[in-house]
Amino acid sequence: MARFNANEFNRKVREAQRRVVRQINQKIDQINRANRQAVESHNRRVREIERQENARRQQAVGRLNAAINDHNRRAQSHNRQVAAELSRSLRSASSPVQYTEPERRLADRVQEAVAAIDPRDYDSFLSYARIDGQEVATELRGRLEDLGVAVWFDEVAIVPGRSQSLQMDAGLRKARSGIALLTPAYLAGRFWTERELGALLSKSTLIPVLHNVTFDDVRQYSGILPDLAGFTTASDSIEDIAHKIAAAVLPE
Structure with a gap:
C-alpha cells in the first residue's frame, strides 16, 4: 500500500x-x-x-x-x-383731419428723429396724471395701438408684485419717443409725472398733448419744455390726434 x-x-x-x-x-x-x-x-x-x-x-x-x-x-x-x-x-x-402748420413741423421733426433711432420695444411712452387724465390717456392709447403704434402704458405694462419704479424706468428707456398728456393735475407737479417728464425730456422726440389746459398754462408751468408746438383736445378729437401722432412716430 x-x-x-x-x-x-x-x-x-x-x-x-x-x-x-x-x-x-x-x-x-x-x-x-x-x-x-x-x-x-x-x-x-x-x-x-x-x-x-x-x-x-x-x-x-x-x-x-x-x-x-x-x-x-x-x-x-x-x-x-x-x-x-x-x-x-x-x-x-x-x-377731414388736417395739421396746423406748427403741428406739421412738429410731426416732420419727430418722424425724422424717430427714423434715426434704433428700433426698441415701444414706439412711444405715454405719460399722464391718473387723477384727471386716465380716461383720455386710455382712449388715446387704444386709438394709437389700433393704428399700429406700440405704446408703453402703465396699466398694461406694469406687472403686479414687481418694482413699479424699475418697470417704469425700463419703459422709459425702451420707448423711442414720448407723449406727455398735459392736464391740470399734470401741471400741478406730481412726483411721478415730474419724474417721467424729466426722463422724456432727454429724448429728442417728445409730443405734448394738451387736455383742459392751454399753451399759456404750459408756458407758465415751466420753461423746460423745448417746444410748445403740440396737439390739444380743444382743437382735435382724440382719434384725430392719434392719427397725427401715429404718422409722426411710426418709422417709414
Missing part, C-alpha cells in the same frame, strides 16, 4: 486553488469587459441622442428666428405703409 504524501497532496490542493482563482479572475475580466462595452455602447447612444436633439433644437431655433425676422420685416413694412398713408391723408386737402 502506497504511503500518503502530505506534501504532494498540499501541492495539488494549492495548484487547484490557483486554477480556480485564475478561472474566477478570467470570468471577472470577461464580466468587466462586457460591462465596459455595455457602458460605452450606452454612452454612444446617449451622445447620439443628444446630438440629434441638439440638431433638432437648433433647427427649431433657426425656424423660430427666421419666423421672427420675417414677422419683423413684415411689421416694419406695414408700419412704413401705415405711416406713409397717414402722412399722405393728413396732408391731403380732402382729408
Whole structure:
C-alpha cells in the first residue's frame, strides 16, 4: 500500500486553488469587459441622442428666428405703409383731419428723429396724471395701438408684485419717443409725472398733448419744455390726434 504524501497532496490542493482563482479572475475580466462595452455602447447612444436633439433644437431655433425676422420685416413694412398713408391723408386737402402748420413741423421733426433711432420695444411712452387724465390717456392709447403704434402704458405694462419704479424706468428707456398728456393735475407737479417728464425730456422726440389746459398754462408751468408746438383736445378729437401722432412716430 502506497504511503500518503502530505506534501504532494498540499501541492495539488494549492495548484487547484490557483486554477480556480485564475478561472474566477478570467470570468471577472470577461464580466468587466462586457460591462465596459455595455457602458460605452450606452454612452454612444446617449451622445447620439443628444446630438440629434441638439440638431433638432437648433433647427427649431433657426425656424423660430427666421419666423421672427420675417414677422419683423413684415411689421416694419406695414408700419412704413401705415405711416406713409397717414402722412399722405393728413396732408391731403380732402382729408377731414388736417395739421396746423406748427403741428406739421412738429410731426416732420419727430418722424425724422424717430427714423434715426434704433428700433426698441415701444414706439412711444405715454405719460399722464391718473387723477384727471386716465380716461383720455386710455382712449388715446387704444386709438394709437389700433393704428399700429406700440405704446408703453402703465396699466398694461406694469406687472403686479414687481418694482413699479424699475418697470417704469425700463419703459422709459425702451420707448423711442414720448407723449406727455398735459392736464391740470399734470401741471400741478406730481412726483411721478415730474419724474417721467424729466426722463422724456432727454429724448429728442417728445409730443405734448394738451387736455383742459392751454399753451399759456404750459408756458407758465415751466420753461423746460423745448417746444410748445403740440396737439390739444380743444382743437382735435382724440382719434384725430392719434392719427397725427401715429404718422409722426411710426418709422417709414
